[in-house]
Amino acid sequence: MTCPTRTACPYCGVGCGVLATPDGKGGATVAGDPDHPANFGRLCSKGSALGETLALDDRLLFPQIAGRRASWDEAIALTAATFREAIDAHGPDSVAFYVSGQLLTEDYYVANKLMKGFIGSGNIDTNSRLCMASAVAGHRRAFGTDTVPTCYEDLEQADLVVLTGSNLAWCHPVLYQRIAAAKAARPGMKVVTIDPRRTATSDLADLHLGVAPGSDAALFNFLLHRIQSQGAIDAAYVLAHVDGLPAAMAEARRWPVERAAEVTGLAPRDLEAFAALWIRREKGVTLWSQGLNQSSSGADKANAIINCHLATGRIGRPGMGPFSITGQPNAMGGREVGGLANMLAAHLDLENPAHRAAVQGFWGSPAMAERPGLKAVDLFEACAEGRIKALWIMSTNPAVSMPEADRVRDAIRATPFVAVSEVVRGTDTGDLADVLLPAAAWGEKTGTVTNSERRITRQRAFLPAPGEALADWDQLARVGRAMGFEGFDFASPAEVFREHAALSAMAGRMGRDFDLSGLEGISDADYDALAPVQWPVTEAGSRARFFADGKFHTETGRARMLPVAPRAPESRLSAAFPLRLNTGRVRDHWHTMTRTAKTPRLSRHIAEPFAEIHPADADAAGISPADLVHVIAPEGRVTVRALVTDRTPRGAIFVPMHWTSQWASAGRVDAAVRANVDPVSGQPELKGAAARIERADFAWQGFAVSAARPEVVEADYWALARAKDGWRAELAGLAVPADWAGFARRLFGLGAEAGEMAALEDPARGMARIAVIEDGRVLGALFAGPGPGPVEVARAHVAAALGEPAMPDLLAGRPGADRPDPGATVCACYEVGVNAITAAIAAQGLADVAAVGAALGAGTNCGSCRPELQALLDKARADGSMAA
Template sequence: MNRQTTASTCCYCGVGCGVLIEHDGERILGVSGDPAHPANFGKLCSKGSTLHLTGDLAARALYPELRLGKGLARSRTDWDTALDHATNVFAETIAEHGPDSVAFYISGQLLTEDYYAFNKLARALVGTNNIDSNSRLCMSSAVVGYKRSLGADAPPCSYEDLELSDCVMIVGSNMAYAHPVLFRRLEEAKSRRPQMKVIVIDPRRTDTCDLADLHLAILPGTDVALFHGILHLLLWEDWVDRDFIKAHTEGLAELKTLVRDYTPQMVAQLCGISIEQLQQCAEWVGTAPSFLSLWCMGLNQSTAGSAKNSALINLHLATGQIGRPGTGPFSLTGQPNAMGGRETGSLSNLLPGHRDAANPEHRAEVAAYWGVESLPEAPGLSAIELFENLRSGKIKALWIACTNPAQSMPDQSAVRAALEACPFVVLQEAFRTTETAAFADLLLPAASWGEKEGSVTNSERRISHVRKAVVAPGEARPDWAITVDFAQRLEKRLRPRQPSLFAFDQPSQLFDEFKALTRGRDLDLSGISHALIDELGPQQWPFPAGARQGTPRLYGDGIFPTANGRARFIADPYRAAKEQRDARFPLTLITGRLRDQWHGMSRTGTAAQLFGHVSEAVLSLHPDEMRRHRLQPGDLVNLKSRRGAVIVAVGSDDSVRPGQAFLPMHWGDRYLKGGVNTLTLPAFDPLSKQPELKHSGVRLEAVNLPWQLFALIEGDVQRHFETLRPLCEAFSYVSLSLVGRERPALLIRAAHGQAPDPQLLGEIDQCLSLLDGPVLAYDDPRRAIGKRVRIENGSITAIRLAGETLAQHWLQSLWLEGRADQQLRRWLLAPMSAPPGTVGAIATDKTLCNCENVSLNAVCAGIRQGLDLQGLKNNLRCGTQCGSCVPEIKRLLAAEARPVAVI
């Protein structure tokens, strides 16, 4: 085997970790962290370290598929037919209804070159600003915050500032899960300098809080009030930098008038914290030699997201804590290249080079560079607006690339209705299994991680070269190549006999054309090229022509890219979240991330190993709420919002407050019937137009679903997914997940009010290979109970329990252990429901350390034997790789000893 190694980057979060891809030229065989990459220095999280296990070919889109009419099935076609058809539809739609009748919805996972091709296609060729990105759902409030307060969308910090700061404030981010590699870096810095203060502001007590000296569990949505309350105390105690304020800022007088009313008593009551906590927080922020803030979706995904961002930046301007090592407001990007999208103008209100689509001078500059007469003046549609216009019929053709709106957008009932109503939907996607794929009239197979070349920009403005390791499978093509091919065909219809705007043969040409649009701008990339990154390594912008190194920090001279060079204090009052608790909806639903899954699980959901820590969707409720609703862990409830409902299992969790509920964001309709975003609301921030995905009013209703189904089948899990998921649509509750590491299997739990038609069970049994062969079966038609187990070579390979499922955990443990003993035969053939003995350990066990496959039970056993953290690492190897399991291990150790209280 010809083993090779190719340096590239991870395709998950915005940390931008360098990876070394091990391959043989055709297949990716393994992955490790790149020790030479300055974003991670060789470290990877549980998701990044398992990249080679994801992307099952059975889940991939491998060739173009075209549907010639609504209600018909798509069929395989060739690239020329597919793109010619798309060209005809778009050209005819534009001719009949105008350029704004079409739209493009793209992704923070695209490469910069892909982004640039799409922007030029939409604005220069089609003539519409209807191009938006799923970054609208995660980063657009940070964009507005930076631009309003500092003058440009430019995070001013570097990752090394995490190690250099004396006071780090983490707001609205479970950094331990969402950005684990950076959290490990902060954790190590804290261990070396225990005097460093870490403040975590989050309604939940997350794993990130285990590092905190102070956890402010504020009520959801009250961040602006909190920041104003902190500033009130900073001004009162004179913990401000008056010289910096006088020389480099404007607008403090108006802000002082506003925050005068945000007294400690009022803020403490509003936020649900103590006055002492508020005062301690302000003192640490105001007296620390260096102060750094880190934030993510908890601030951004809000109807007041822009106000939250600017209110936090106000604290840095008041204390002069910006532009120096260890200081600054630092937004943590959610996707691998959301920053590159912002650079290239991939939000409907932007243009390449940090320009604004509403600015006539900016439009003229880009039009002249592209060689077109003008760019469109009409404002483009942001994501929520785009799908509203899709549903109303104003958008008649939609091109979606590398994103899954039928899972990720709020108010899924409306989004799916919009996709169903659209006359023509193109989906350019690597995975044909996403929820959005069902709505695509044309599916175009795209290359994925490890299969394409280009560049990405991470959270610290560092541009990395993404290198291709293997050839894309089937007929999949790089995103930029698909876009350019379509654009070349379309310009023959829209700009006949004119020079092509898309004379690109390789991604480096796209980058080189784009970077000239940044020359002289705040993000000047004119000195960077793919070749230079290969020579010098990943570099931070600005990197002007002639430079030999990037810029680690911005605004060290106190000069900001505003009209007068001054940063601006922004005086926005606190406004409550859109949906408050009331009699009809007495709970606040918070959404967030899991440790080992990412976004809509189109990639991570193909690896059974990544379900080991959390295998199914569970609604977390405080024990008091569990008692109030008379619920036990594992019970099913109907979780309702004003927009829809989803049936989900509940779990007791004292990390959330009474009156709140937490549900991970990842579970779409493919894995949980209905999906989480059936519940969330489309209300958005008036400036950033980012929706309030974090905060919804909900209620719990009891459900009576006595008939239950449990099924497990090992083997080709993606094929089993495809055949079994549609059959499960008949049940009220459906949850699907993958289990097992060495022998991956599909696991299904379902429930319904009554036994289904026997024919449906027969179809399910056929898919499970339980109708003939070495199958043990027991049926009790009177009680609508049936049990079937397939045993091959002494091991269980498939299970189906119907009617009642008391034996599911025991059977799953037998399957996992690869045995089928005599107890199984006696239990299965006897007219009894309960399994023999006690329920297997798998009922309560889970994989605590994914990297080393260490279970929760094994760690607890080690703790009972007297092992400390280092002892557990030495004996079990848990926590020795990515470290994501360490906070949970520390909690187990603390629980064994005594609770550790924080202020």
Template sequence: MTTITQTTCCYCGVGCGMLVESDGERIVGVRGDPAHPANYGRLCSKGMTLPLTAQSLAGRVLTPEIRVSRDAGRTPATWDAALDTVASRFAEVIRRHGPDAVAFYVSGQLLTEDYYVFNKLAKGLVRTNNIDTNSRLCMSSAVSAYKMAFGADGPPTCYEDLEAARTVIFAGSNMAYAHPVLFRRLEAARAADPSIRWIVIDPRRTDTAAMADLHLPIVPGTDVALFHGMLHHLIWEGRIDRRYIDAHTEGFDALKQTLRAYPPQLVADICGIEESALRQAADWFGESPAALSLYCMGLNQSSHGTQKNLALIHLHLATGQIGRAGAGPFSLTGQPNAMGGREVGGLATMLAAHREIGNAAHRAQVEQLWGVQGLSDTPGLPAVEMFDAVRDARVKAIWIVCTNPVHSMPDSARVREALANAEFVVVQEAFHQTDTVPYADVLLPAASWGEKAGTVTNSERRISRVRAALAPPGDARADWWIAGEVARRLAPKLGVPPEPFAFTSIEAIFDEHRSLTLGRDLDIGGIDYALLDASGPQQWPFPAGAAHGAARRYEDGVFATAHGRAKFHAFDYQPVAEPISARHPLRLITGRLRDQWHGMSRTGRVGQLFEHAPEPAVTMHPADAARRGLRAGDLVRLSSRRAERVLTLTVNDEVASGTVFVPMHWSGQFLGGGGVNDTTTNAVDPYSRQPELKHAAVRVDPLTLPWRVAAVRRGDALALHAAVQPLLAGRRFAAVRLEGDDRIVVTAADVEADAHWLERLHTALALPRDASLLEYRDARRATTKRVAWRGALIDGVLVAGSEADVAGSMSLLARVSAALPWTRARHAVFVADSGPAAPRDRTVCQCKAVAASSIDAAIAAGADVAQLKATLGCGTVCGSCVPELQRMCNAMAMAAQTSAATPAVTGAA
């Protein structure tokens, strides 16, 4: 019997409601919840494939594991043994070195209740503020700026503002990829009212930028200069709201004095854009009846991220574009519950319910509510400093929960070194295949999406229920339960009564969290589980006695500062932390792919999510590639002052000359050596302590790797991936991807042939060594071709040799994917089926499986986006491909215009 469970998506901060279908044993389907106010039934390509990530238990952590010594592997253990080990080892470190010798690194993907228990465990029981979260890497600059400008964290806007805005600025956000469900709402609003203007500020011409009325492709890191120049222009043109400034703000005159040094002409030169474009953007913003800014990692992941956020907020305050429908600075949350983690104080620099660690009264309030004494008054270690402290042994033991810092942290080789040298590492995780799990001395199996319950808070401050559709598999347990059980064992060892840390239900945890918010700016005294179950998701603040939560904040012009006034801050533009040089002349920027998520521990389990962008690549401008003698498809070496990666080259003009782009998702599970963050700098913002993940100085060089390997194999793709992944690090270049749920593709390259490695790959791919394997070998040319058969079907192919050998066998490799029966003599396969395969037909629409060739053909026949939807169905389900459909239509129209404008050349009479 199929059951339907209302829950919330586990990906980005949009907070989409979902209806999950389960048959009692596994999740079999999902659809958007039409009643949820975040998405009204819409889902993106990632959300729609969530059942596929949960259906197989391959790769799941199903039982606790303990490593007896650093020289030994982990072995399965009981929960009692694992929990006792964690409690005993932490207690031992605390006795020897004090509470600040331990640390907790948690995640924006935890539920609020999970976050709450971990925060109370660290700060209330251990009495260390060394608990930080991967939200430090994405949202902390937005938090710092909101607090500095408004006096409190939290966006003043709501999703209804997406429809009410008349001018929309996208700053450092490829919203079409990162928050596609909200982007659909903006598209619908502009379709209904074409006078709405979009301004996109992004160094790349992303799908979002391609749909803009005005694209400002600024030099990476120059956002502060741009916003200063825009405000300078608005002041000069008299388009500021002096009445609002005088009544509701302070510090404007000091900022105005600073802005004298930022005339538009100078700023345009700094930013690498046209002065007229800067003035146009400022005019549209200043004259708009409702201007909304939407921003994300392009502003936050910077060594000056707080100032970038503040400079954009200044535009809103100076023009009175805040506290009303369609207007305001709206930070788009990167993770599903980064907001909930901030609410409970789950970062090293804050206390529960937006209280401050350095405020004695705030500490006393928390002590009273928690029933503890002696909270630390010293801020803890934020993420980058935390792993540096592990590296130099100031922190001896670290507990990592639901996150993968070996992949996601900047200069990640330092993180690997830290964890390799740490005295004790606990990893709490749902999946074996992350880059961090190998460093665990104790591995704790955690419940995953669809298996746990609690609440999350989305980007518009809306709290939603998360409900379990199934029980966790094996011995996996809820994150809050694991933390609570360790607290119960640890408390007596530290001489503390365990009662304040004993929770019997998630609702009891939420109620305790709620009690800490009373009277605070995020008061949720009027929200409980009964209300959420009866009336659905609710926004804060929602104090007791209120009929509903507040959709917008600061509508009365009274802010959360001591004097009720918002604050302007005067500061100058500062360049990126790592300037380019003759040795490293290119600016590396990183970002997202449409269909992947973070380090791909979840989306990497779904083959169809590789179809839009199948391989790890670096994108370069055509002129830069030509100067280096590079062509699309070449393997190149991208290197910084810290590390290098070998990647496939993509060439297009979506990036400016002098800039290269690499997606951040490809981890060591899919790319030999790990992701691009090895090359990034660990410079951090002085206010938020957020690292500059968005920029590094790099070089890209040609690379000669004459020995090439390619393989395709049918079978259980997840099991095959687990077997192949350990081999990736053994080659100069190696990558793996899934195709569907029954195929795996491996590519590799190196300077010299390695017969031993090739045999290991043969074994990992479970290729047979009997009569069902046909092999061709040319020892003189070091060429090997192997074909595995299952009846008349080719079940696997492994080719090794020169680049020409592999290229000439592409049609053979493609036969594994096509599953076409072979009707000729088997030995003829190496000749009759040799040669290049047809170019890969990239899937543009995941939902309807519509390929680029079909779309191109329809456009050539005269179809526009509306007709593509009607005839092919693309863009009609999640809509994530709509920006690309529009871009493809525009590109073909432009090509047709160029062709028509070219005069025909005829021969002389």
């Protein structure tokens, strides 16, 4: 029997431990690691489905140059020579790397060493700039280093958890479940959520504060004002360890409850309730994520939170502290090695000459970067202006994820030479590459990642790398050697890690916080067996928390409170663009879906891009639920499905960021987001673009399933998703096809002679239903009808028919009485649909979420669907459909 491999999940910054057991067929079964201290066996829906994402059908298997297959020697030689030529002709700042929080630390380390220490430029930035740069800036301004002072146990030990700018239930589900379990065990524990939207996370809250977008700093300035007026400042701690209190308080006193209420849009009683909860519960954690960071004033918001904890001395002790949660699996590891353009490895300062000299001496490097490089937005602007002559993009998709994504796509296209290291072929960014370099994926590569609580975990390979795919560190080292640099003769990730740990030990001797000196001599065997451990790791052991002792890493050794003058998001709202566009994640997908879109069950919950729209805004625009709508901004536009809900505030819309040109005709929402950045952190404002909505009037809409991926989609709108044994598609067109049968065959990728066709058309009603059957099994089916709304068909039922014996009632589009339609998926872990849940509630008198879980399994794994289960229970109770 094959033993499971202990590894780490490749998704969010929680850093869950995973047990992966190869199945001998190229796949694996995946379970949570009960011994990993981040998750204790829990996995979210995405983590639970990891074993379903390992297929090689879309993998990039060989290097390519200008679209043709090439050898590694040729691809490396071309990349190295082109970078060298650009440097010789235009200087080191004419080249750049754009990397990713999904790289392993060893990959990140070699990339940073090559660019900053040998090419001699600071032009290496990362997609973590889009996620966590403002938190980094806040930490460095307050603490002197980018130090997260808390740990996950603090969330369970706290008497108050404040979640601000964080939809934890969907974006970090395992942490959400840890808090939910702690709250159930200690009912006196309180939870506050701060978010303009009411999200799934809000359902756990004792108090939800629906703040006006961008007003978080005003809220925490009010809190700091109340901390002083209620006598809650820890004068002894501040006197001994903190600078800046008078200036910070002078600004905070400008935020009494009346002014805070006006700016935040909150009722004074709610503001006072929040302050009372915070002040009266010493053991409190304030957790924040992208909702705060993705802002033109994100760094100030972080410091407004940290100010409150420093003023009260509530930091570094069990159950208390400010806690920034990272978005990506190794955003923290990238920060440790200086992966951001304005940072140096091992938490040393790029602007500090002594630090630069120390790192240069350690590396024996010929040309050390002397100043920060271009941050992400500026980097692609430099590409557009022709200042970047050679660009290497690794493990990320900026043509989708960067703000003003159309402009970024054009900038990449205009760059004279672009290399892209990627796992899959056919991405928006990879399609622009001169050289494509096949990278090893999760399950095939080995190294380390660091999660949000500074815990280093080994990510281990349990499958061979397919084709000629190589680890990113190996690709970088080969290019470094080909450029003539010494110091890149790494033979394994363990060797890279040892050098990384040795550099951190030097930094530790210089008084920095990031110190792995206890691991600098680690053997290959001990590296392979390395158990999860929080840094710092010295001979004295590891450490869970920082700063209770008042020792900080500033020049004075004291923390810094900053006066924060709150700034609203740059207002570009107008009569033409009256709505604020917010972007973010959904529960079951990850970034640009190169992994999550490979498994059907992760698309069943949400299968196409959408816009959350408040009912009043929908009415004003003449939009009905499930209409297709155009979201239009000065920078670009998308076409998505309308989700009309009062969970999003009036005057704002929310569109998820996952859909790419491979999955939707016009779903790249960041094309509609302006590249407005925080002046301190360089992080873009991804939550505050100006936009308007218009109903998209299509002559017809349709739903199709196909055994083959549709390659020719003759529709003006489409959104693809995986289905069992094939694909599913939402479709719409401006003109009704003259030949539905031919349209369907081209959509299914079938010739005129393939299979037998069953058709039902009613031109008077604008309706067509077509199926193609071969050897008695369904190859494809199309259901089309007049707009404006989606065609009525039981989607789960039709998708399940693919590859199965054709049913007599297939063209009816609905199951017979003997085959109930489960409905849209609510629980992705156990594939439980809304119809099955509502039927069980009614028939069995299920009274609470636990009863639903006992009956159907829904909500008993990751728990992300529990708020939706509760909503279904509440609706059944209100409708009177719950059995007595």
